[in-house]
Amino acid sequence: MPVQLTLCRRCTRNRPEFRRTLAQLANNYPHDLAVEELECMAACDDVPAIMIETDYYPRVPPTELIRLVEARIIAERV
Ligand code: FES
16 A cells, blocks of 8 residues: 655645655655645644644755655555
């Protein structure tokens, strides 16, 4: 099963570095990562916030996005 990453499209559309990082992750892990982009994920005060499966992470910079997603993918493979 791919790791589910959920984020808000509206809150991230003007964050080009975040969007580039997201595209890079999707490209690097096409079978291990499923990205769901919502119009609002009720995290407007924590931009950019993400959810990995049911875990919530507020104010995630691109480097942290990579670290969190890769750590979860590795953990799921074990
Ligand atoms: S509009 Fe992005 S979390 Fe609400």
